Amino acid sequence: xxxxxxIDLGGKMERFPVIIVGAGLAGxxxxxxxxxAGTECLVLERGDYAGAKSVTGGRLYLEPVRTLFSDLWGxxxxxxxxxxxEGLTLMGKEGALSLELxxxxxxxxxxxxxxxxxxxxxxxxxxxxxMIMTKAFVSCLVKEGEKxxxxxxxxxxxxxxxxxxxxGALSLLTEGVGLHPPVSATNLxxxxxxxxxxxxxxxxxxxxxxxxxGAARLYVGEVTAGNFGGGFLYTNSESIxxxxxVACEMHAHWQAPAIPSLLDRFKSRPEVEILLRGGETVEYAxxxxxxxxxxxxxxxxxxxxxxxxDAAGLALNxxxxxRGMDYALASGYYAARAIEEGLPHRYPEMVAACFIGxxxxxxxxxxxxxxxxxxxxxYPQKVVDFLADLYTIPAxxxxxxxxxxxxxxxxxxxxxxxxxxxxxxxT
Amino acid sequence: xxxxxxxxxxxxxxEHPHLRIKPGFEKDVRLRMMVMFCPAGLYRxxxxxxxxxxxxxxxxxxxxxxICGTEILDWQYPEGGLGVQYxxx
Numbered sequence: 001x002x003x004x005x006x007i008d009l010g011g012k013m014e015r016f017p018v019i020i021v022g023a024g025l026a027g028x029x030x031x032x033x034x035x036x037a038g039t040e041c042l043v044l045e046r047g048d049y050a051g052a053k054s055v056t057g058g059r060l061y062l063e064p065v066r067t068l069f070s071d072l073w074g075x076x077x078x079x080x081x082x083x084x085x086e087g088l089t090l091m092g093k094e095g096a097l098s099l100e101l102x103x104x105x106x107x108x109x110x111x112x113x114x115x116x117x118x119x120x121x122x123x124x125x126x127x128x129x130x131m132i133m134t135k136a137f138v139s140c141l142v143k144e145g146e147k148x149x150x151x152x153x154x155x156x157x158x159x160x161x162x163x164x165x166x167x168g169a170l171s172l173l174t175e176g177v178g179l180h181p182p183v184s185a186t187n188l189x190x191x192x193x194x195x196x197x198x199x200x201x202x203x204x205x206x207x208x209x210x211x212x213x214g215a216a217r218l219y220v221g222e223v224t225a226g227n228f229g230g231g232f233l234y235t236n237s238e239s240i241x242x243x244x245x246v247a248c249e250m251h252a253h254w255q256a257p258a259i260p261s262l263l264d265r266f267k268s269r270p271e272v273e274i275l276l277r278g279g280e281t282v283e284y285a286x287x288x289x290x291x292x293x294x295x296x297x298x299x300x301x302x303x304x305x306x307x308x309x310d311a312a313g314l315a316l317n318x319x320x321x322x323r324g325m326d327y328a329l330a331s332g333y334y335a336a337r338a339i340e341e342g343l344p345h346r347y348p349e350m351v352a353a354c355f356i357g358x359x360x361x362x363x364x365x366x367x368x369x370x371x372x373x374x375x376x377x378x379y380p381q382k383v384v385d386f387l388a389d390l391y392t393i394p395a396x397x398x399x400x401x402x403x404x405x406x407x408x409x410x411x412x413x414x415x416x417x418x419x420x421x422x423x424x425x426x427t
Numbered sequence: 428x429x430x431x432x433x434x435x436x437x438x439x440x441x442e443h444p445h446l447r448i449k450p451g452f453e454k455d456v457r458l459r460m461m462v463m464f465c466p467a468g469l470y471r472x473x474x475x476x477x478x479x480x481x482x483x484x485x486x487x488x489x490x491x492x493x494i495c496g497t498e499i500l501d502w503q504y505p506e507g508g509l510g511v512q513y514x515x516x
């Protein structure tokens with residue numbers, strides 16, 4: 001017996017061509033693309049509104065997806081700031097080395113806040129004709145034989161010709177139907193973030209930015225107490241997103257302060273504190289991030305089912321860039337295209353053939369490289385110590401440069417550097 | 428303090444806790460790890476070594492489910508419209 005959500009949906013339909021679970025970027029991109037092409041679809045979102053459960057660091061790399069949604073990026077698109085400064089800080093116990101690339105990056109990227117961005121994208125999808133139902137929690141997928149034929153919401157079953165799962169990094173729906181075993185801690189990272197309100201003027205003054213321009217900074221080393229992960233800072237229009245990412249596999253031999261204290265320690269570092277001064281925390285968020293790269297990719301389809309975005313493990317961390325949202329948007333787009341063409345089973349091929357599949361393949365060795373502990377607990381401190389000695393003029397005689405170099409980088413250390421970094425040749 | 432930070436968030440509290448430690452596993456080493464790893468600081472270890480969890484303030488990241496697994500935890504997302512509602516995200 002199938003009941004329809006007659007009140008909520010105005011008794012429109014008992015069976016949908018497409019049901020999309022999750023109104024994040026991947027789900028909404030799929031809904032928007034389908035609706036534009038005239039395919040009816042229903043998006044089910046467990047939050048109060050689209051974006052209520054979404055979190056980013058975060059920055060959206062726009063170029064890879066610009067042409068897939070060519071009419072989306074108008075004046076009303078809630079991009080926070082165009083990132084024109086890229087920073088990397090190697091953080092020692094005391095002292096930090098910061099590098100900043102100002103300008104020169106040829107492709108545009110923007111800081112965004114997801115509650116705002118996803119809500120806007122949901123409006124766009126609705127305008128195009130998609131149906132979005134919020135506060136609707138899908139507890140499981142419904143199977144008939146080997147085929148996924150619908151979803152369960154409360155006591156009701158909604159049937160669909162095709163179900164698109166976009167329920168995020170911890171996709172219990174795909175796990176629930178045995179599409180994959182529970183995602184391993186090796187392929188996930190925990191991200192925590194504070195949004196810190198600060199006026200436009202202060203942000204632009206502190207980061208030396210023109211109006212509308214933004215800065216991004218990544219931190220590595222002591223920021224995670226030497227654990228695999230890093231810190232990040234993004235400037236939004238009137239706030240700063242500051243947070244940490246720690247690989248979930250680090251839990252097994254965790255020697256550092258508890259995660260909330262680690263974030264507080266990061267905030268109180270002198271080089272960070274001065275950027276945040278006078279700001280007020282307005283939200284504290286946490287989310288899982290797929291970090292397995294190529295190896296972390298999950299099955300993209302099953303009969304009657306397509307999986308998009310984080311739920312499919314589509315994300316790529318290169319250490320200096322962290323991507324997931326552009327992959328989410330693009331995978332949602334390709335899922336929609338495959339459905340429109342009546343060939344949903346072609347979706348995995350489309351993903352493999354587009355920039356997502358190519359990037360993940362080209363950088364498949366990156367996850368292993370980044371998993372080396374010395375990148376976090378050794379090199380940042382090493383570089384900071386070496387430079388601190390160079391810049392120290394003591395009372396009396398100054399050491400010879402070569403003496404300082406050999407103290408910090410004896411032959412065995414140089415050999416280790418070679419060994420640790422040679423894996424990069426494969427990327 | 429973590430409580431002050433969580434107080435900035437919008438939560439819609441559910442009557443049914445969406446996560447629960449399965450009886451008999453309260454002293455499991457994986458739960459002890461969550462005392463350090465839970466971003467909302469919701470896992471506490473008592474003097475007798477038993478770990479308890481509160482769901483008030485849960486950010487629904489799912490880290491504990493990934494680390495502890497379903498053998499130890501009953502973990503499900505909260506019902507529709509409940510739990511944390513990010514205003515910035």
